[in-house]
Amino acid sequence: MSGSKDINIKLRIWRQKGPGTKGGLVSYDVPGVSTDSSFLEMLDLVNERLMEKGDEPIAIDHDCREGICGACSLVINGVPHGPRAATTTCQLHMRSFHEGQTITVEPWMAKAFPVIKDLIVDRSAYDRIIAAGGFVSVNTGVGVDANAIPVPKENAELAMDAAACIGCGACAAACPNASAMLFVGAKVSHLGLLPQGQPERQERVLKMVEQMDAEGFGGCTNMGECEAACPKEIKLEVIARMNRDYIGAKVTKRPKGADKGGGA
Amino acid sequence: MSAIQSTAERPVFGSITLKAVMALTGIVLYGFVFVHMVGNIQLYQGPEKINGYAAFLKSVPPLLWGTRITLLAAVLLHALAAFTLWRRNLAARPVGYAHQSFQAAGITSRTMYWTGPVIALFVIYHLLHFTLGSAHSQFSHTDVYTNVVVGFSNVWVSGFYVLAMLALGFHLFHGGFSLFQTLGLRTPKYEKPIKLVLAVLCTVIVVVNVSFPIAVLAGLVK
Numbered sequence: 001m002s003g004s005k006d007i008n009i010k011l012r013i014w015r016q017k018g019p020g021t022k023g024g025l026v027s028y029d030v031p032g033v034s035t036d037s038s039f040l041e042m043l044d045l046v047n048e049r050l051m052e053k054g055d056e057p058i059a060i061d062h063d064c065r066e067g068i069c070g071a072c073s074l075v076i077n078g079v080p081h082g083p084r085a086a087t088t089t090c091q092l093h094m095r096s097f098h099e100g101q102t103i104t105v106e107p108w109m110a111k112a113f114p115v116i117k118d119l120i121v122d123r124s125a126y127d128r129i130i131a132a133g134g135f136v137s138v139n140t141g142v143g144v145d146a147n148a149i150p151v152p153k154e155n156a157e158l159a160m161d162a163a164a165c166i167g168c169g170a171c172a173a174a175c176p177n178a179s180a181m182l183f184v185g186a187k188v189s190h191l192g193l194l195p196q197g198q199p200e201r202q203e204r205v206l207k208m209v210e211q212m213d214a215e216g217f218g219g220c221t222n223m224g225e226c227e228a229a230c231p232k233e234i235k236l237e238v239i240a241r242m243n244r245d246y247i248g249a250k251v252t253k254r255p256k257g258a259d260k261g262g263g264a
Numbered sequence: 265m266s267a268i269q270s271t272a273e274r275p276v277f278g279s280i281t282l283k284a285v286m287a288l289t290g291i292v293l294y295g296f297v298f299v300h301m302v303g304n305i306q307l308y309q310g311p312e313k314i315n316g317y318a319a320f321l322k323s324v325p326p327l328l329w330g331t332r333i334t335l336l337a338a339v340l341l342h343a344l345a346a347f348t349l350w351r352r353n354l355a356a357r358p359v360g361y362a363h364q365s366f367q368a369a370g371i372t373s374r375t376m377y378w379t380g381p382v383i384a385l386f387v388i389y390h391l392l393h394f395t396l397g398s399a400h401s402q403f404s405h406t407d408v409y410t411n412v413v414v415g416f417s418n419v420w421v422s423g424f425y426v427l428a429m430l431a432l433g434f435h436l437f438h439g440g441f442s443l444f445q446t447l448g449l450r451t452p453k454y455e456k457p458i459k460l461v462l463a464v465l466c467t468v469i470v471v472v473n474v475s476f477p478i479a480v481l482a483g484l485v486k
Contacts, residue, residue: 012362025362078365104363111356176369177353179279210274218356219279219349221376222442224368236445237452244448246280 004036007094010102011046013058016115019122023115025104035095039082040065040072042094059118067091067231070166073173074119075106080170080229088168088231108173112180112215125215126167126183132211133204134187136196155193162190164232174229177218182226184212185238192245202249209246279352280446282345287443289342294436296335298465301472307485311409318408339387346380372438379435386428393421413480422477433470437462 008031016023033042040062047057063071072089076082082092097103105119113121151159163186171182188205191197197204220239227236303321306314322328366374389399394411397403402414416422440462444450450458479485 014362023359075361075363078361078363079367106361106363109357109359109361111358174367176357176364176374178356179353209278209280213278214274216356218353219283220446221353221373222438222445223366223370223373225366228367237450240445240448240450242448243280243283243446246278247284247448250281 003095004034006032006034007097007099007101009033009042009094009097009100012102012104013119014106015058015118016107018117019114023118025106033094035093035097037094038065038090039074039076039092039094040090059116059120061120062090065090068166070168073108073121073123073168073170075108075173077104080108080173081168081231085228086231086233088166091231108169110169110172110178110217112178112217113169113172121169123167123169125217126169126180128215129180129184129208129211130167130187133200133207134191135200136191136194137200138196149195151195159190159193162186162193162234162238165190165230165234166232168231170229170231171226171234172217174225175218175220176223176225177221179220179226180212180215180217181220181239181242182230182234182236184208185240185242186234188242188245189238192241201245202253205242205245206249206253209242275352277348279349282349283446285345286342286349287446289338289345290439290443292334292338293342294440296338297432297436297469301469304476305472307409307412307476308479311407314409314412315407319406339384343380343384350377370438372434375431375434376438379431382428382431383435386424386431389424412476413486416477416480419481422481425477426474429470429473432473433466436469437466440466 008029011028011030012025013028014023015026028046030042030046033045037045040060043058043060050057061071061073063069065072067088067090070088072081074081074089076089076092081087081089083096084092107113107115107119108121108123110121112125113123116122165183165186167183169180169183172178172180175182188208191204192201222236224236227234303317304314306317392399393415394400394408397405397411400411400415403411416425441450441459444454444458476485
């Protein structure tokens with residue numbers, strides 16, 4: 001890569017010893033950062049230097065480092081996953097920053113995402129929302145033939161777009177209300193658009209939204225910050241679809257023990 | 265179910281339910297604001313016209329009180345749902361960011377929590393000013409025209425009306441867009457037409473309503 005150079009930056013990083021303790025920003029001067037390094041590689045460098053001095057390294061979440069797992073989770077200069085659109089933190093490179101820049105790095109801040117240590121937060125709230133209804137029940141056994149169930153092309157595309165969600169939590173981190181509705185909307189849309197998702201469609205949206213509220217996420221005020229921060233470009237349209245499904249299910253779901261109608 | 269299920273308590277009224285309440289009551293209040301604005305234009309047609317209109321509105325008491333009670337219920341439900349959601353939203357982020365950059369949120373969406381209470385205060389004052397008359401120096405229950413002229417002759421009062429109408433315009437623009445989204449009626453097909461209609465509607469509401477105090481101050485209505 002041509003144009004590679006070393007820059008000197010200043011980091012302000014959130015340090016927090018553990019859950020429930022008080023955290024705060026700590027400044028670090030970081031000289032000699034290659035603009036070809038990724039943001040996480042830059043933090044690796046910082047941690048190596050900290051460890052050489054015998055200091056505690058900064059705890060960060062990361063896994064695949066190729067933008068598909070959803071593990072990395074940093075709010076960089078006030079934007080989840082940093083300044084590049086449709087890019088996870090691991091795919092963000094230091095060439096997006098300039099010589100002498102001060103970069104503030106904070107964890108996802110939400111009651112439902114408690115900090116475990118430094119920049120690592122507990123995102124199992126999203127797992128519990130999925131467990132509440134974000135699945136399709138199928139019998140085990142022989143796999144069904146491909147194309148045995150017709151799926152309209154447009155629905156397949158829309159479901160695939162929604163399924164691109166990696167559950168990283170950037171939507172709730174970006175939302176001024178710490179609302180998780182883009183995530184829940186993506187999951188509800190993904191399954192609700194496909195024929196396999198129909199049997200549990202009403203139960204799913206009711207239970208997932210109920211769990212979302214119970215976890216302590218805020219409500220959507222249609223600001224669009226989640227959409228702008230999403231590394232997988234999930235659209236606000238999924239929230240409208242979730243609202244439509246939720247209100248529809250609330251209104252039309254038959255109460256338990258209601259007359260089931262005729263039939264011999 | 266598995267151990268992964270949270271034992272956290274779920275609220276009695278879900279967030280989307282409360283948002284739907286806000287959207288539905290918002291439609292009622294939108295309708296009121298529009299009709300009220302159209303009715304007020306009669307101020308420009310002279311005292312007989314607007315005073316006659318006021319008498320007409322009060323001519324069928326059950327209808328008048330039915331409307332008043334419906335509007336009061338809509339306002340209370342709207343405010344109660346907003347307050348509940350606001351409290352939950354505050355609680356959802358107990359520790360804030362040292363640095364937060366907004367990428368998409370515009371001024372109308374970010375000021376909803378301010379424009380709402382400003383409008384509520386305005387409505388209370390407006391009722392005391394022009395309906396009950398206790399905040400008016402020379403109030404008459406039948407002469408609406410004179411009430412308006414005298415009331416708006418005070419620059420401070422007129423200034424507050426103008427500010428409140430700007431807040432209303434902001435609130436109605438984001439609120440109008442939000443109600444389509446909340447009720448699940450926002451689709452790619454109608455997104456642009458909806459925003460365009462809302463922008464025109466809110467501009468008309470602000471311009472027409474602001475024109476009344478300005479016309480009085482400018483001596484065009486006296």
